[in-house]
Amino acid sequence: MNLRRNWIAFQTIVIKEVLRFMRIWVQTVLPPAITTALYFIIFGGLIGSRIGEMDGLRYMDFIVPGLIMMTIITNSYANVVSSFYGSKFQHHIEEMLVAPIPNALIILGFVAGGVCRGLTVGVAVTLVSLLFSPFSMHNLGVTLSVVLLTSVLFSLAGLINGIYAKSFDDISIIPTFVLTPLTYLGGVFYSITMLPEFWQGVSHLNPILYMVNAFRYGLLGVSDINLWLSYAIILGFIAALFSFSLYLLNKGHGIRN
């Protein structure tokens, strides 16, 4: 009975989350597609043609995986942080807290919502990329698993941000001052082999580097990073962030008085 009840509760949270971002698709799905199209036109088309090849690939083709991954990361994060904080702000998180839903299931529900948004926008951006770059798939399994795991990871990170957030300012600080710089410095637009040795070492501290490169490997078969190391890093972060978010919800941090 509990299993069935929990499954229905999980489905309900996911449906609610998906309907939430689909109701406002003009704010959630369309802008990333337009922004990425601009990246392709400016960086890939106008500037990229003067850069030449990177890792043996046309610059436009090189940046496609990174831009798709950047979109998935930012949208997974943004979906969960805004949804969770919104539910705190309007107090409708209480709808779940009064019900017999385990905290782990609340986390999984919000994360699944973030993954759905990340993948929806990821597909939209991939479709836009086809206008500029031919479709390429080196390893479908690696591509899908890396997309899914990265989306889970950043949904969890968004959830923790949402748990701690006390104002709307708090939900934009991390994306602006942490997530965006890490993404841009995570090898989206360049290969880290271009950097001096010291900065290559520093770049290895950036977890996004591992995700972008693993995804690039899945699509194009090239990577600056060992694939299995990337998996280990992503899974390690997921385990740590899930445990931490569960700890916070169990303590009632930010949601219970």
Add this chain to the structure above:
Amino acid sequence: MPKALSIRNLTKTYRNGFQALKGIDLDVEPGDFFALLGPNGAGKSTTIGIIASLVNKTGGEVSIFGHDLDREKDAAKACLGLVPQEFNFNSFEPVVEIVVNQAGYYGIPRRQAYERAERYLKELGLWEKRHETARTLSGGMKRRLMIARALVHEPQLLILDEPTAGVDIEIRRSMWAFLRKINAEGRTIILTTHYLEEAENLCRNIAIIDHGEIVENTTMKGLLGKLNVETFVLDLARPLAQLPQLPRHTLRWVDELTLEADIRKEDSVNQLFTDLAAADVQVLSLRNKTNRLEQLFMNLVKENRPS
């Protein structure tokens, strides 16, 4: 049969050191319509928050229909429906989705959830608004939406925290009728309200909480029976030259056409009229100065104030 609600030595101390609950004990019988009253800041909402798992308690035990909130949390939660004081739904969601989603959180399959949502939204006069977003509803409709949402998983115990606050009298009375009906069907209801007339009309048992302590816990009849003196307002047919002196009752001027009269518990209203007639005072109408429960409530709260 286990108590609908059993609270033992419940304490809550907030991080700033404020002691909101100082070890309260409370029992509510199954099927009861129970009033939990108290002035603002007395500890009512903290108590309800703890029962509904929205506030972490500092100490004590709470069980709902025999299910301990610490040891059998899920079973206890499944027995409870909550209508909170403040609107706590997603105001951008359509009405029907708010109710259906709540059912889903309790494990009710979506088709069945829609059927129940239809039943409760119809009963509460919101079915026509089902596709509209909640923010477009009036205040009274929002309150009724929260009642429908709280009932959709058919809880045995329903807690309503000021459900009729800000609602016009017509809707308030229709909500009273609805609550009476679901109570008559066997559902236990705990009500907090600042409208003491509401508590007097609906509830059979009552607890009054003040400064984090239960200062009275009895039947409504028993409590009202404790009122020693009632004050009535008399509207006169013609102005009086001077204040009549009656043998058994104290009279006071309000204005030249209105008097106030105190009637002790052992005296009757008939006797007052006999005395007034003897003094050649013609009365057009008579009403209570305050609601009886209100008067008792004020007395109890005043007694509990630190001197």
